Amino acid sequence: MIQQCEPVRKVTILGVYNSMATTIFGPMDIFNQAGRLWNRVSKSAPTPFFDVAIASADGQSIQCLNKVQIQPHCSIESIDGTDLLVIASATYIEEILEKNPELVFWIRRQYEQGAHVASICTGVFLLAETGLLDGKSATLHWGFTEVFRRRYPRVNLNQDRMFIDQGRLYCSAGANAGLDLSLYLVEKFCGRQTAVQSAKTMVLDLGREMQTPYISRFFFEDHGDAVVQRIQKWIEDHCTDNIDYERLAESFRMSRRSFERRFKQCTGVTPLNYLQHLRVEAAKRLLEEGGWTFNEITYKVGYEDVPFFRKVFTRLTGLRPKEYQQRFTGYSTKPVREGSK
Numbered sequence: 106m107i108q109q110c111e112p113v114r115k116v117t118i119l120g121v122y123n124s125m126a127t128t129i130f131g132p133m134d135i136f137n138q139a140g141r142l143w144n145r146v147s148k149s150a151p152t153p154f155f156d157v158a159i160a161s162a163d164g165q166s167i168q169c170l171n172k173v174q175i176q177p178h179c180s181i182e183s184i185d186g187t188d189l190l191v192i193a194s195a196t197y198i199e200e201i202l203e204k205n206p207e208l209v210f211w212i213r214r215q216y217e218q219g220a221h222v223a224s225i226c227t228g229v230f231l232l233a234e235t236g237l238l239d240g241k242s243a244t245l246h247w248g249f250t251e252v253f254r255r256r257y258p259r260v261n262l263n264q265d266r267m268f269i270d271q272g273r274l275y276c277s278a279g280a281n282a283g284l285d286l287s288l289y290l291v292e293k294f295c296g297r298q299t300a301v302q303s304a305k306t307m308v309l310d311l312g313r314e315m316q317t318p319y320i321s322r323f324f325f326e327d328h329g330d331a332v333v334q335r336i337q338k339w340i341e342d343h344c345t346d347n348i349d350y351e352r353l354a355e356s357f358r359m360s361r362r363s364f365e366r367r368f369k370q371c372t373g374v375t376p377l378n379y380l381q382h383l384r385v386e387a388a389k390r391l392l393e394e395g396g397w398t399f400n401e402i403t404y405k406v407g408y409e410d411v412p413f414f415r416k417v418f419t420r421l422t423g424l425r426p427k428e429y430q431q432r433f434t435g436y437s438t439k440p441v442r443e444g445s446k
Contacts, residue, residue: 137157160179164183243260246316267282332357344380344406384417
């Protein structure tokens with residue numbers, strides 16, 4: 106862990122075509138306010154820890170995903186050096202590389218010159234293009250994991266993590282996870298006290314490590330295997346039934362072993378895991394709606410063993426059912442019935 110801050114560290118936030126504005130302004134505000142906002146509300150002299158600049162490839166305005174134009178402070182070529190480079194979201198990687206292929210070399214050069222490099226959400230696509238993540242762990246927003254995994258097979262994807270620290274390389278999940286990573290980096294560079302002060306004044310939580318509770322397990326069907334797509338659809342249509350996988354394999358003219366191997370190769374999970382994910386997704390929706398006990402939900406989604414399903418639910422979401430319900434039904438107008446914890 107890096108110890109107490111040096112006087113001021115230089116932070117460069119790289120915005121690209123169709124970056125989400127939050128992934129630019131969120132980290133900027135956290136780093137910019139470290140040592141400032143707390144001091145202001147506590148009526149003491151400001152002690153800024155970071156000098157933050159937004160950069161684009163050519164110094165021209167950045168068109169964000171919501172069509173807002175952000176005018177950066179500078180172009181990447183005017184950056185002599187930086188202590189920390191933060192890459193905003195970069196979902197449209199093909200268009201970005203076609204328009205600004207020099208970004209890959211520039212990012213790698215900053216790292217080789219000693220900069221710490223962090224990516225927010227899909228900014229990890231641009232970071233992965235440099236090859237710096239090959240053989241290392243990474244995360245990003247759960248909705249883009251399959252595309253990322255296919256494009257960068259040498260990167261060890263850990264989609265459950267909120268953010269990951271690989272020495273001088275960092276990546277985070279969705280847009281708000283970029284705030285979690287920014288606070289983590291404030292702590293890494295400036296110490297726990299400064300991070301706590303920043304979190305309090307920005308009214309943010311410290312210590313969120315997993316994005317598991319937020320993940321909706323959509324199983325993409327663009328893997329190109331029409332047979333597995335039909336199997337997926339069959340399981341989805343019968344997800345509350347007791348499924349005999351031996352007979353299911355036979356109905357698709359496969360051995361049980363070939364059936365499971367082929368299914369996992371396409372979806373990343375076994376047929377049984379797939380069914381568990383479907384049932385947990387159904388349970389999550391019922392918990393969000395309110396009005397059902399977990400015992401009732403267990404039977405509705407196809408289980409009879411409530412303790413067993415509670416363990417499955419907790420393993421796949423990272424939260425106990427009651428915790429999940431409290432987190433995601435806070436604004437519900439429906440009455441919530443007390444059930445099993």
